[in-house]
Amino acid sequence: MAYSGERAASFAYQGHAGSVKDPVQKAEIAQIEQDEWEHRAHVLSIMQQHGVEVSRWLELRFWVTGKVVSMGCYLIGWFMPYYFAGRLESGNVCEYFVMMRYFHELDIDEHDEILYEMGMKEKEHEEYFLDSITDNRKLALFEKVFGWGKDNSYNDIDSETANIGESSSYCDDYKTRNSKLTKNT
Ligand SMILES: [Fe+2]
Ligand SMILES: [Fe+2]
Numbered sequence: 001m002a003y004s005g006e007r008a009a010s011f012a013y014q015g016h017a018g019s020v021k022d023p024v025q026k027a028e029i030a031q032i033e034q035d036e037w038e039h040r041a042h043v044l045s046i047m048q049q050h051g052v053e054v055s056r057w058l059e060l061r062f063w064v065t066g067k068v069v070s071m072g073c074y075l076i077g078w079f080m081p082y083y084f085a086g087r088l089e090s091g092n093v094c095e096y097f098v099m100m101r102y103f104h105e106l107d108i109d110e111h112d113e114i115l116y117e118m119g120m121k122e123k124e125h126e127e128y129f130l131d132s133i134t135d136n137r138k139l140a141l142f143e144k145v146f147g148w149g150k151d152n153s154y155n156d157i158d159s160e161t162a163n164i165g166e167s168s169s170y171c172d173d174y175k176t177r178n179s180k181l182t183k184n185t
Pocket of ligand 1 (some may be wrong): 006009036067090092122
């Protein structure tokens with residue numbers, strides 16, 4: 001899912017970058033698109049090391065999702081693509097820390113560094129989108145309705161103090177946090 005999801009994200013950011021007018025924002029979002037392509041390549045290499053096959057069904061499903069979201073960015077104004085990208089990134093952060101924990105259960109720690117790096121990159125993405133809309137009047141309402149914003153995150157990571165040594169304890173409450181936030185939506 002991470003492998004196929006990363007491509008969906010890249011597609012979505014193509015539409016997002018295409019739909020914003022500001023050249024700086026366009027370049028920033030295009031950089032995030034590149035980050036997601038890199039994540040996809042890293043995930044593939046991990047999968048190949050462990051003989052995990054790419055799912056054609058997930059590839060198709062996420063291909064469609066990515067393309068639909070990409071087109072949608074042209075239709076829903078400036079705020080919503082920023083908001084929902086941030087919300088999505090917020091949830092993606094834990095995927096890589098949870099993955100790290102699953103590997104540890106199998107006594108595999110050789111992927112720690114890349115998983116940490118990818119999780120922290122998603123955190124950076126979350127913060128970028130949040131910073132971009134933090135002064136927007138709509139944020140309070142969206143946070144109330146969709147459950148993510150200044151005071152609500154889908155992960156417990158503090159980018160100021162995060163470090164790889166402690167990272168296997170991150171996202172311990174991932175499932176409860178997710179269902180609590182999802183209930184708000
Ligand atoms: Fe990613
Ligand atoms: Fe991301």
